[in-house]
Amino acid sequence: xxxxxxxxxxxxxxxxxxxxxxxxxxxxxxxxxxxxxxxxxxxxxxxxxxxxxxxxxxxxxxxxxxxxxxxxxxx
Amino acid sequence: xxxxxxxxxxxxxxxxxxxxxxxxxxxxxxxxxxxxxxxxxxxxxxxxxxxxxxxxxxxxxxxxxxxxxxxxxxxxxxxxxxxxxxxxxxxxxxxxxxxxxxxxxxxxxxxxxxxxxxxxxxxxxxxxxxxxxxxxxxxxxxxxxxxxxxx
Numbered sequence: 001x002x003x004x005x006x007x008x009x010x011x012x013x014x015x016x017x018x019x020x021x022x023x024x025x026x027x028x029x030x031x032x033x034x035x036x037x038x039x040x041x042x043x044x045x046x047x048x049x050x051x052x053x054x055x056x057x058x059x060x061x062x063x064x065x066x067x068x069x070x071x072x073x074x075x
Numbered sequence: 076x077x078x079x080x081x082x083x084x085x086x087x088x089x090x091x092x093x094x095x096x097x098x099x100x101x102x103x104x105x106x107x108x109x110x111x112x113x114x115x116x117x118x119x120x121x122x123x124x125x126x127x128x129x130x131x132x133x134x135x136x137x138x139x140x141x142x143x144x145x146x147x148x149x150x151x152x153x154x155x156x157x158x159x160x161x162x163x164x165x166x167x168x169x170x171x172x173x174x175x176x177x178x179x180x181x182x183x184x185x186x187x188x189x190x191x192x193x194x195x196x197x198x199x200x201x202x203x204x205x206x207x208x209x210x211x212x213x214x215x216x217x218x219x220x221x222x223x224x225x226x
Contacts, residue, residue: 029161032225041160 002061006034008052023047100154107147108211115140115204140203165221172217173210177201180209 009019009030016034020027025044032038039060040048049056118136122128128136155166181201188198197205 025159026162028225029159032161037225038161038164044160 001039002036002063003033003059004061005030005048005059008054008059009034022051104147104150104154105211107143107150108207111140111143111147112204112207114143115207119204144207161225165218165225168221169214169217172220173214176213176217177206177209180213181206
């Protein structure tokens with residue numbers, strides 16, 4: 001799963017620690033999401049979406065979409 | 076420039092506090108494991124030195140390590156629920172590694188013993204103390220591997 005968390009955070013000039021505190025998770029979690037080593041749970045993804053006031057699909061993009069493949073049902 | 080330095084210091088301080096908190100929690104959890112192992116060793120020594128004690132008393136003493144063992148389990152579950160989602164995953168991976176690793180080590184030792192092979196491994200399998208110790212060591216290894224993966 002690709003995500004634009006690092007860019008969104010940088011736009012607001014927040015550190016990873018700031019974002020972690022706002023979301024109630026550890027800084028390691030934020031770092032792992034940003035480096036795409038870990039995909040957040042649905043509740044955390046929604047928390048991120050509410051915090052940045054952006055829809056989920058603007059923040060998280062499935063790999064298939066990044067490669068330009070059509071998703072099933074959206075052909 | 077000064078602001079960025081302050082920010083970095085703030086970040087480092089926050090990381091340090093979180094690491095300290097996490098270390099203390101792990102120690103609190105592992106203290107029960109240490110108590111359980113110590114109880115087991117004491118029970119074993121007592122039984123060995125007092126062969127005339129009644130079987131009931133010996134059984135009670137042998138089962139004593141289960142009490143701190145259960146407290147260890149309870150504390151572990153409590154801590155697991157309090158962790159943030161990535162830490163929970165890391166701990167689950169570490170525990171899975173420790174549990175499966177202990178089963179494998181124990182099975183290998185039992186197979187060697189069943190084949191009549193003699194070596195530096197325990198002649199009667201891992202036993203309670205050995206099981207706890209193996210699990211603890213493998214948890215440390217599993218935890219390190221999982222932490223490195225998500226770093």
